[in-house]
Amino acid sequence: MARRQHRYVGFVALGLAMLSPAAGKAQDPDDLAPYKMLRSLQFVQDSVVGGDHSAGEMQRFMLGTIDQRLRTVETSVFEDDRNVDAALIYAMSGGNPQTLEYLIAHDVNGYFDNRVTDVLRKYLSGKGLLVAKTLEEMAREYRDKKIGPYLALIGGNVLIATKPTDALDLYDQARLAAPGTIVEEAALRRSVAICVDKGLLDRGMAYSQRYTRRFLHSPYASQFADLFVALVVGHDHDVKPQDVVDILSFMDAPRQREVYLRIARAAAISGKPELAHMAVERVQSLGAGTDNAFGPLADFYGGMAGLPTEDIDRAAKNVSGIAGNALSPRDQALQAAARSVAEQILSAPDPASLTQASNPNTDHQEITSEKAAATVPQPGAPGALPEPVPGGVASTGQSQAADPSFNAFVTTNRSKLDEIDGLLAQEGNEQ
Numbered sequence: 199m200a201r202r203q204h205r206y207v208g209f210v211a212l213g214l215a216m217l218s219p220a221a222g223k224a225q226d227p228d229d230l231a232p233y234k235m236l237r238s239l240q241f242v243q244d245s246v247v248g249g250d251h252s253a254g255e256m257q258r259f260m261l262g263t264i265d266q267r268l269r270t271v272e273t274s275v276f277e278d279d280r281n282v283d284a285a286l287i288y289a290m291s292g293g294n295p296q297t298l299e300y301l302i303a304h305d306v307n308g309y310f311d312n313r314v315t316d317v318l319r320k321y322l323s324g325k326g327l328l329v330a331k332t333l334e335e336m337a338r339e340y341r342d343k344k345i346g347p348y349l350a351l352i353g354g355n356v357l358i359a360t361k362p363t364d365a366l367d368l369y370d371q372a373r374l375a376a377p378g379t380i381v382e383e384a385a386l387r388r389s390v391a392i393c394v395d396k397g398l399l400d401r402g403m404a405y406s407q408r409y410t411r412r413f414l415h416s417p418y419a420s421q422f423a424d425l426f427v428a429l430v431v432g433h434d435h436d437v438k439p440q441d442v443v444d445i446l447s448f449m450d451a452p453r454q455r456e457v458y459l460r461i462a463r464a465a466a467i468s469g470k471p472e473l474a475h476m477a478v479e480r481v482q483s484l485g486a487g488t489d490n491a492f493g494p495l496a497d498f499y500g501g502m503a504g505l506p507t508e509d510i511d512r513a514a515k516n517v518s519g520i521a522g523n524a525l526s527p528r529d530q531a532l533q534a535a536a537r538s539v540a541e542q543i544l545s546a547p548d549p550a551s552l553t554q555a556s557n558p559n560t561d562h563q564e565i566t567s568e569k570a571a572a573t574v575p576q577p578g579a580p581g582a583l584p585e586p587v588p589g590g591v592a593s594t595g596q597s598q599a600a601d602p603s604f605n606a607f608v609t610t611n612r613s614k615l616d617e618i619d620g621l622l623a624q625e626g627n628e629q
Contacts, residue, residue, distance in 0.1 A: 231278070240379070242260055244378065248416070268288065277309065326355070348381065350372035351385055383409075386409045390405045399433045446458070458477040
């Protein structure tokens with residue numbers, strides 16, 4: 199670690215030297231060759247995804263410095279293929295696309311491969327799909343060159359929507375050719391996204407394990423955590439709990455608890471109590487013997503997941519056991535919905551609503567019938583209940599129209615549950 203910090207300090211010093219005009223004159227011009235400057239940029243970018251978030255400012259500085267150098271360097275410098283590769287990699291590493299246009303316009307000696315520059319120009323202008331096939335072929339053609347991993351990465355970005363399997367292959371090529379770099383971090387994270395979208399559990403879990411081992415402190419790790427939660431919750435019956443434990447074991451305890459909390463929340467909203475309870479247990483065990491600030495929140499999610507189960511009394515207690523001001527606004531909405539569900543399940547039915555009312559007042563019966571009929575959704579209308587199947591489990595063998603008070607009871611309470619279901623569905627879509 200000390201050596202890495204020393205190297206980083208050296209690169210910062212080099213950058214500051216380049217920033218100073220006086221110091222720049224004192225340096226050998228060869229020290230400012232684009233390919234040497236690119237090495238500094240690559241080191242800084244790899245440091246960022248490795249966990250040194252303070253290197254972000256240096257990254258912006260290096261991008262600006264290389265941009266200026268590429269626009270002022272003598273064209274003869276591109277006789278060295280390393281400088282040509284440096285210019286192309288700069289363009290694929292967040293550099294200014296207009297600088298690539300400038301270099302191409304001034305390339306009178308043909309140092310740049312027109313096929314590569316044409317593809318990059320299309321990609322950087324948002325028209326990558328037009329050259330998807332060419333980009334895929336080119337990534338394989340240059341796989342053993344310096345620009346190979348970068349071409350594979352952007353090729354995967356282009357194919358991710360139309361040919362996800364091919365995109366995975368290109369991401370594999372990119373990460374294997376550039377291990378431990380920002381290229382591998384991006385390739386792994388986007389590979390997990392494809393696996394979530396296409397239901398590729400085994401590959402997704404394998405990519406997730408590699409990511410947690412290498413890029414746990416990346417600024418994009420939170421995005422990965424969301425993808426991992428979606429992968430696990432989407433395949434709760436197939437995921438082995440021990441696999442989840444093994445993958446998250448590379449994290450420190452606070453980070454593990456945070457991810458398990460996300461799993462518990464998503465599982466509770468999705469109606470997957472077993473997975474939610476597993477995640478809750480992990481949160482509690484990781485916080486054993488400490489002031490576990492996540493404990494009450496974990497119990498809350500576990501309570502939500504337990505509402506449909508036999509132990510509803512305990513679940514309802516856990517749901518109400520945390521103060522609303524300790525929850526986020528979204529979780530406050532979930533708590534209100536969960537409480538309503540629990541109250542509906544636990545409340546005793548009103549005896550008056552379950553009896554055949556016999557009122558000699560005909561006018562009153564007619565008024566009650568009209569009100570009840572007005573509250574019943576019509577077939578085909580939004581929120582209408584399914585048509586009862588004759589002889590099915592929904593059929594009572596009696597005419598509901600003959601019992602308007604019962605009809606009103608069912609409709610009123612059903613509408614409350616529909617509102618709660620809507621809240622939960624909306625919350626699930628926001629995950």
